[in-house]
Amino acid sequence: MSSTRAAPSRSTSSGTCRIRPVPRQPCRQARHTRSPLATTSSRPQEGAERPDAIVQSSTGGRGRSADERLSYLDLRPEMASLSTGSVNFATSVYENPPQLVEQQATRMLDLDIKPEIEIIDLAMLCSCVELLRRGLLTPPPHVQLVMGIKNALPSKESILDFFLSELRS
Numbered sequence: 001m002s003s004t005r006a007a008p009s010r011s012t013s014s015g016t017c018r019i020r021p022v023p024r025q026p027c028r029q030a031r032h033t034r035s036p037l038a039t040t041s042s043r044p045q046e047g048a049e050r051p052d053a054i055v056q057s058s059t060g061g062r063g064r065s066a067d068e069r070l071s072y073l074d075l076r077p078e079m080a081s082l083s084t085g086s087v088n089f090a091t092s093v094y095e096n097p098p099q100l101v102e103q104q105a106t107r108m109l110d111l112d113i114k115p116e117i118e119i120i121d122l123a124m125l126c127s128c129v130e131l132l133r134r135g136l137l138t139p140p141p142h143v144q145l146v147m148g149i150k151n152a153l154p155s156k157e158s159i160l161d162f163f164l165s166e167l168r169s
Helices: 066-075 098-110 122-133 157-168
Strands: 004-011 016-023 079-083 114-119 142-145
Touching (some): 066 098, 079 098, 098 114, 114 122, 122 157, 142 157
8 A cells, every 4th residue: 555645736836736645644534414313414513522533524515505504614624625616416406606615715715724625527626726726725725526426427537537637737
């Protein structure tokens, strides 16, 4: 097993993303906050206490208001998800209008919260690069490619290769 992995970064002079090796670090915990009924939750009090873990909250939430989606950021987690655009899922639309994305990115920047950029389609990658160009994201970005969701990005090696190529250029 390799002791390094590829992580995206960005050249500020050219406005492009680059891949650079970083030391591999163990992941202690990765979980979405759950309500007492075991459904996903946007209630900050349900995720405030997680010792010995990198705390990452979700600003997602189909059907939740912008205020609900931003509420976790007031706890100042180390990281928070940031979907940089909307996408059609199998039975619903995951709405992330540009104004909301900018509001989330600005709030994370103001609170020194590292965004986890969720890329579910090509337009979201382009939006990520634009947010970097405008200074609303701090390089290097932490990018997660979300593949295999019906009506979004299929899990195909050729698509992964394309995205990695774009991140490197």
